[in-house]
Amino acid sequence: MDNNDFRPDPDELLASLKLEEEKSKRGKLKIFFGMCAGVGKTYTMLKTAHAEKAKNNDIVIGYIETHNRKETNELVEGFEVIPRKNFQYKTAMVQEMDLDAIIARKPQIVIVDELAHTNAPGSRHSKRFQDVREILDSGINVYTTLNVQHLESRSDTVSQITGIIIRETIPDEIFETADEIEVIDLTPDELLQRMAEGKVYTQERSKEAVANFFRKGNITALREMALRLVADRVDKQLHDYMQLKRIKGPWKSGLHLLVAVSHTQQSARLLRWAKNLSYTMGGDLQAIYVETAYKLNSREKDQLNKNVTLARQLGIKLRFVTNSDMVKAIVDFAQKENITHIIIGKPRVRNLVNLLRLSNFLNKLIRYSGNIDLYILGSDIQTREKFKKNISFPSFTSKFHQYLVTSFIIIITALIFFLLTDYIGYQVVSFALLFVVSILAFFFGRGPILLAATLSAMIWDYFFIPPPYTLHVDRPEDMLMLIMFFIIALLNGVLTSRIKIQEMKIRVREERTNALYQLTKELSTATGVEEVLSIAKNDISKYFKLRSRILLRNESNQLDFSSQNDKEIHLSGNDLSVASWTFQHSAKAGKNTDTLPSCNFTFYPLKGNQMNLGVIAVQQVKIFTQGEEQFWEAFISQISGKLEREFLRNMARQAFLLTESDKLYKTLFNSISHELRIPVATIMGASDSLLSTHHPFEVQNELSQEIFKASKRLNRLIENLLNMSRLESGRITPLLDWCDIHDLINKVAENLRDELAPFNLHIVIPDDMPFVKIDFGLMEQVLHNLLYNATQYALGSENLRVKAFFDNGFLTLQVMDRGPGFQRNELPLIFNKFYRVEGSKAGGTGLGLSIAKGFVEAHKGTIAVENRQNGGAKFTIKIPTEILQEEIN
Amino acid sequence: MDQNANFQELILIIDDEVQIRRLLEITLSSEGYKITEAATGKEGLVAAATHNPSLIILDLGLPDVDGSELLKKLREWFHKPIIILSVRNLEADIIEALDNGADDFLAKPFRTGELLARVRSALRKRQVASEIPFLTFGSLTIDLPNHIARKNGEIIKLTSTEFSLLALLAQNSGRVLTHQSILKEIWGFGYIGQTQYLRVFVAQLRKKIEDDPSKPKLLLTESGIGYRFQE
Known part of the structure; x- marks a missing residue:
């Protein structure tokens, strides 16, 4: 045989690797498993614990129930026992295991007795197994005990x-x-024997217990169950192992089971049974619920929710499918998922209609399921009886007055036509009535329509079909017509109402899709966490009618409670601790959940792909239905996704700023230390010389000049650094004011009078140059830097030119020189911080042009540089600006 | 400058930096001014009350009180010139100080020549009674009572607003006037913020009174703050 046939499924391999990885991080769970109380689970557990302790393992008791059994009591000694937590519940003081203390103590192994225990109300979790999960999650191993009857x-x-x-x-x-x-x-x-000896319960209670629970027959059955369960487990482990290690053997797998769940109580049993079956068969199990046009009443909805929860507890993946044809939905799904066995419950048969419906259903299923095996589980008397009380004819959910109104309309119509019957004949009346029934079907439920159909048929027969005022029909064609009338009226009504329900479902779905689409659209344009939050809040109140509050993580991966600015939802300290729990465990908690249900709010985690982003708190009025829950989850996952992107972007930006500032710091250090040292050295040298030696006046003068120059250079450096830091901090907001460009350029030229002395400066401004709105100070600095650079780098050339004009909403300023220009490869770099043209002379930090660029960009303008045709550089600034339109005289 | 001319003038320097105080003291006393110093705002307030100086040079960045607060306190009773000295060359601070009653400002670092010029014009302003009808700046003469300005002896055609502006600036020559104070004075309260008026009239005035309007020597621009009429 080809080797490939033994190759394990890569998906399975991946899944098992993932499971192993997860397990290695978590603590290990060891269950001491027995058929019933009294077999010595706790005793054995403590014995084992002693053995572990002897190996120097850190092992403590988190919770133990010795039932005052002497042997057990003795074994507890020598262990550190974590004190139980006392708290008030209503009037009574209750004791529970102190979960937080255990996690804080962080031993290697903790002993937690009675896994199936239900915690007192007010505890964090409603069940102890949830506590245990949390302990395991925090990396602590757990020893616990369990009886077979407690397995779901x-x-x-x-x-x-x-x-x-x-x-x-x-x-x-x-x-x-x-x-x-x-x-x-x-x-x-x-x-x-042990019971009789009083080793389990006191003598008194023993007798009672033996009479009730501990009958020999019971014990034997329980024992078999426990042993089989463990045997199955071993079997499964062997199977997993074989599958993983590619051992060819009697493969049981390749079995995929599908159980069809409904909204009945019977389905709960079906789920358990299917679970057992799949476990024994070694196949995987999925469940399907088909949402049809059938409208659930509130009791059925409740039961459905219970079934869904049960499926989840049993670890069965439950899929929701919408289709009016139940058989088709099940078969389609089964084929897609390579299902080998379909398990359904045998529906209750109460009457002929149901029987017909059932046989129709079964026939269809058998016909279409092809080579898929069918398991039909019988219904159970006990549940049926219970169920009977709950039965209501679901189609007839319409209100009483709807029946009244439809009857009234039919009677009125009949009355009108009764008056006209002499002119139009009795046959036409049937069409009129049919018409009315069809119209009514648009507005009323199935029940009233059935009534209307029946009523109209009877009225027509009694009042119109000859002989009138009898139900008797003479002519066979009239009889035929009457029957046809009745059938058509009925069909019409039923079909229309079904379409209506279907339509309603589709509309709900459409609304949800639409809401999600809207949310996605709004989120896509949102920038910044704040905006995302406000969109989320609005949309949640819009589509779910819920008040919500979002708490986000802070940098140290904790929930940030500081944003207490929300007036709508005020969270107490207790609520905040629930929020924290939700955040840390990324599981929902609070009202209507298994965890901390006593809280007033429900908390859902906002989970991203890479991190937990926070928690959303909502004040749920009622529990979500399954559909709503799915919708809600889709909704918050959209929000989480967007929030995560925002967070990641912020983090990236911060990281970028950090490296930037690091780079800046280094460059600054190198560049500035040099730039500082030169003028300082000059000042020190010159002033020292002035102080120590009596120079002739000319020399004194020259030295003073040098000092003055050096201090000017220092001043320039400081100005540049200050401007740079203003830019870096992003605090530059131009104060726009009307400006006469002549004034600006003249001012710059005046300030640079000394530097400009060797040049011819041509200022070119058109006569009709309007006033523009700019920040005079910033633009003065920009122009100053450009012109100063020109005087430094174009030294030896003659002409400098500054040109200004206004065109099409933009102020253009140009500074041109006839110096050497720039190397082509340097052109894109020269506005970079600290960039200095190669071979440029000493003095200068490479900040001037980047400051100019920053200030221009603060005006939402651009700055560009190019080489001029006949040599030299040309800087062009373009700034969008308004101009003064009004005439002033 | 004749040293004796400044003989009676006492200048109070309020600055926390010893080096700056020292520099000012050397510079100003070499010009014949008498100097008294204060290192903190409180000391300064006391010194101003004790010595009643002719002029105060006040640093805005003081360790104990905010310089602009001190300025307001001083202005409650001290009506002689105050020159603001500040490392903060942010226009907003300077404008605030000027609007709070400072006569002039100097941004550190400054040239000593500039300092002396500011001190001189501030002191002279006090000496010059506003009644003096004729003001002369080089080739420009202004006849205040008759609303006539002459350049090189020839009458310049000025609109009444232009003349008011010229007169205001000239009467405060050597001293910076903020945009808003000029607007308020010439056009009235309703025009505060409407700097475009000022720009238009300054440009027109320059064309008429300056030798070369592109290199103004009389009507100077103080970037982002206002205008100064050169003595």
């Missing part, structure tokens, strides 16, 4: 066997993903 998928069966309803259950997933299971087995006789 087994609880039903145990109830059936023992007649006791099991309230405390844990999701199967916990058991399945536990790193180690140690089964504590005892024969039923041994157990009963």
Whole structure:
């Protein structure tokens, strides 16, 4: 056989690697598993713990329930016990495991007894297994105990066997993903013996217990269940191993199960059963819910939500599909997902219509499912009876007055035509009534339409079809017509109302898609976290009618509570701690969730791809339906995505600024230290010379000149640095004021009088040059820098030219020299900070042009440089500006 | 300048920098002024009250009080010239100080020549009674009572607004006038902020009174602050 056939599925491999990786980070969970109380789980756990302690492992007791059993009590000694947390619940003081203390203590292993325990209200989590998860997440190993009846998928069966309803259950997933299971087995006789000896309960309670729960038959059944479960687990592990290591063997897998879930209570059982089946068969399991035109009443909605939650607890992936044809939806999905087995529940059959419907459904399913196996699970008497009470004919949900109105309209129509019947004949009346029924179908539900159809048929028969005033029909064609009338009226009504419901669903979907689209669109144009937040808040209130508040992370990856400026939702200290929990665990918490449900708000994590961004708090009025929840999740994931992009952009910008400022600092240091030293050296030297030696007047004068020049150079440097830092800090906002360009250029020329002395400066300004709006000070600096540069680099040439004109909304300023110009490759670089043209003479920091550029850009203008045709450089500044239009005299 | 002419003038320097005080003292006393110094705002206030100086040179950046606050306090009773000295060459600070009653300003670093000129014109302004009807600046003479200005002896045609502007600047010659104070004085309160008027009239005035309007020698621009009429 080809080797390729043994190749493991890369996806599976990846999944198992990921799982392993996750596991290695998490603490390991060891479950001491037994068939029922009294087999010695806690005892064995403590024994094992002692052995670990002997190996110098740091092991503490987080929670233990010794039931005052003597042997167990003795074993507790020698361990550090984390004190339980006391807190007030209503009037009573309750004790629970102190989760935070355990995590803070961070031992290697913690002992937490009774995994299935339900925490007292007011605890962080409603169930202990959630506490354990959190402990595991923080990297601490956990030893715990569990009885078989507490497994979600087994609880039903145990109830059936023992007649006791099991309230405390844990999701199967916990058991399945536990790193180690140690089964504590005892024969039923041994157990009963121990009970009799009072080793489990006190003598009194023992008798009671033996009579109720601990009957030998029960114990045997439970034992079998526990052992099989563990055996299955071993089997599965072997299978996983084989699959991973490409061992060819009796592959059970390749089995993909699909269970079809409905809104009935029966589906809950179906889910558990399917879970067991898939576990035994070693196949994977998915569930599907088909949303049809059928409208759920509130009780059914509740049950559906329960079923969905159950599926999640059982670790079953549940898909929602919308299709009016249930069979087609299931089969299509099954084919797409390579399903090998479809599991459905056998629907209840109460009457002929249901029977017809059922056989139709089953037939279709059998016909279309092709080579896919079908499992049909029988319905159960107990649930059926319970269910019967809940039954309401769902189609007839229309209000009473709707029935009244439809009847009234039919009667009025009949009355009108009854008066006309002599002129138009009785047959036409049927069309008129049919017409009215069709019209009514647009406005009313299925029930009133059925009534209208029946009523109109009877009226027509009684009042119109001869002989009148009897239900009797003489002519066979009239009989035929009457039957056809009834069928058409009914069909019409039913079809229309179905279309209406479908339409409504589509509209809801459309609205949601539209809302998402709107959100995406608004977010795409938003810039900055603040804007994203306000869009999010608005859209949440618009589409969900919810008040919300978003808390974001800060730089140290904590939630930032400082933004308490929100008046709408005020979070108390307690709420904030729930928010923190949500943020750290990226799971929802608060009201209507499993975690900290006593809180007033519901918190959802805002998760990005790479980081947690924050938490959104909403004041939920009612629990989301499944569809709403999906919509909500899509909604907040859009928001998270955008927020993450904003955060990443900010981080990138900060990183960029940091490297920039680092570079700046280094360059500054190199450049400035040189630039500072030269004039300082000059000043020191010259003044020292003036002080120590009595020079002739001319020399004194010359030295003073040097000092003056050096200080001017220093001053220029300082000005440049100050301007640069103003630019760097982004605090430059031009103060625009009317400016006479003549004035500006003259002023610059006046300031540079000394430097300009060797040149001919030509100032070219058209006569009709208007006043422009610029910041005089900034532009003076720009022009000063350009002109000063020209005097320094074009030395030896004669002419300098400054040109200004206004054209098409732009002020243009040009500075031209006849110096050497620039090397072609230098042209793009010369506005860079600290860039200095190669071979340029000493003095200068390479800041002048970048400052000029910064100031021009602060005016929203541009600055460019080019070489002139006959040599020299030409700087061109273009600034958008308004000009003075009004005449002033 | 004749040293004796400045003999009675006492100048108070309020600056926390010893070096600047020292420099001012040397420069000013060499011109014959008497000097007294204060290193803090409080000392300065006390010194001003004690010595009643003819002029105060005030640094805006003082360690104990804000210079502009001190200026306001001084102006409550001190009506003689105050020149502001500031490293802050930000126009807004200077304009604020001028509007709060300072007579002139000097940005550090400054040239000593400039300092002396400012001090002189500030002191002289006090000496020159505003009644003096004739003002002369080189070839320009201004006959205030008759609203006539002459250049090289020839009458310059000026509109009444132009003459008012010229007269205002000339009467405060050597001293900087902020844009807003000129607008307020010539056009009235409603025109504050309407600098375009000022630009138009300054440009027109320059064409009429300057030898070379592109190199003004009389009507000078103080970037971003206002105008100064050169003595």
